[in-house]
Amino acid sequence: MRTGDYKQTYGELVALVDSPPVWLWSVVLVLALIGAPYALNAYALSFVTIILITVVGALGLNILTGYTGLISLGHVGFLVTGAYAYAILVSKYQMHPLVGFLGAGVVPALASLIVGAPSLRLKGLYLAITTLAFSFIINTVILEARTLTNGARGIAVQRPELFGISFDSDVAFTWLCLGFAIATLFATLNIRRSRVGRAFVAIRDNDTAARVMGINLHAYKLLAFVTSAFITGISGALYGIYLSFVSVEGFPFLLSIEALAILIVGGLGSALGAVLGTVLIVLLPEATRLVFSLFSAQMDALFSTGAQELKSMLYGLAIILFLRFQPRGLVGVWHDLRRTWVHWPLRY
């Protein structure tokens, strides 16, 4: 009888997945997502697109906050920088969209060095406030650099054409976002199992111990910032393309809070948690609306006309409930379910 899920070699410990069925289910999920645009209307598809874009951003933040333990309240700053970098390169200077995406990663990564530098001396709340200040500063810089950014007027962004494929339709754009989400997921999973990833986790768990073990705190903290900002910037570019119009107004501070909520609800430090958290946070208001609409048309109307206030309340409630009853987040729930399935009828 199987009594547990034991890892006996180093290779098993760092493997991307721990069993072939996971690969199989992952492929099924990807195929389902590729086929989803054909089965969904534009409204439902917009949720899939938003989830995929948010997954990229949440995975980016997860590297910094989840893996390395550096709290950022200003990730929306990297998001907006990435969106503007793409818009300026592609819409203003007519460069190839691939160059735009590269710029959307590189520019926030460079900007992260400015924020990352204080992180070498700051931790916890102090670092969080520093990153928060960065997001406000970056907005001011964008508004003042009018010749480059059009200031508050913003920049219109067209959907890209890559390798002869037009991503103009909602279906094609969803596939583009899916491609980026899969690539980011693989990248972050690989980072986590690499020497760099283990150094990030060591810093998160105890930075003094990590330094004693020979980890260069300065270099790895900056690397965490740069990597996180690069990925978040790509997410910003996708978000800007989705909005079709990049302006600082399209990137409210609330996005930073939502991103943190995603990590908390999903489970800090887990790529799967970031994905599950994104799905829950994005779909929570709509799912609640659908459930309530089954009972009363008035409740449906209430969700439509007071949607944003109710959404904020639901986010708050979800965070409180998870922190109180399941601090390990959705990924913790998933691990518990899996363990129960494997060990049943035994408890352990």
Next chain:
Amino acid sequence: MNKYLASASLLFASVLLSDGPTLAQQGITDTEIVIGDVEPLTGPPALLGVAASIGHKIAIAEANNAGGINGRKIKYVLEDDGYVTARTIQGVKKVIEVDKAFAMLGISGSGQSIAVMPVLEKAGIPTVIDVAPVKFLWEPPRKNVFVVGQSYEEGIIHLVKYLADKNPNKKWGLITQDDDYGITVRDGFDSVVKEKKLKVVYSGNYKKGQQDFSSDMLQLKDSGAEVFLAGGIIAENIAMMKELEKLNVKPVTGIFWPGRVEPVLKLMGPAGDGIYAVDYVEPFAGEAGKAFLEKAKPLVSEAEFKGINRYTMSGYAAAKVLISAIERCGKQPTWACTISELEKTKNVETGVMAPISFGPGVRFSNQKLQIIRADFSTLSFKPVN
């Protein structure tokens, strides 16, 4: 076997069709016609979004009381976007794809309207925008998108020219917000500065969301400005006027229509008395305004009636124009016919603004502007002759 294949093909086809509103007659049944709208109904901009939606409701209730559109009652579907652009896009998609709206009204703020333009264009749904008229919405003209109102640039030029003519050789002060709206106000102002050779002694810029204007107004006072253009929207203009009152200075002040709502006057108190504003909708203190309020009273709830402001009038006018265009299409209205009839809109009287007209390639109604002045004693704005 063939039966199964045929059923499967039909199922597949229906799934494909669900991807977009390929049938122009969506949103119409034998008894009902659906009109959709997305507005900021929560958060600070709700003051504008709720008021606009009340205007739409008044026009719709009026039409429904008269028997609907050729016998079909109008169903109004309203979504909240909280003034967040991504949610405006999702809201519009929901209204078109899930609620199957036949036509759209609204839509939210200027940035939000600009962002949903590709969605509206792709869908091809007849749309009349009334909340935030900005040039991008009608330049270049889109086949299915019509805008009722006047551009911010024209509005500010009209106001500054009026104040300049009325106050020759005076010193001017200006403060604007650091966003698209602020830039538009400043651009309009600058164009008149050159033309009228105005002497500008104070030019300030504030960050969106700023609440404390004590230092800005102190600088304005020190500059000796005699005519002041307050480029805030609602809370900002109130704070500015209160500060000026504290400093015991009362320059000739002009404000713009986004902040020209009656509750603002109440909050400004006596400091708001005599300020000038520009608008294309009738003031409530005038005959047309009073008539509109009389008409609205039985058609909306008490709470909604209290939420009426100038945006209610612009919303009402846009809804009237849309309803009238659908009505002219007869018993079987289509999107193509509605768009064609909207284009043929010529001098449609709404009672709340000058007659509305569009035309071939003209998607902007270009409303006539008027100067109005605040009267604190009656908490209203009155036309200036």
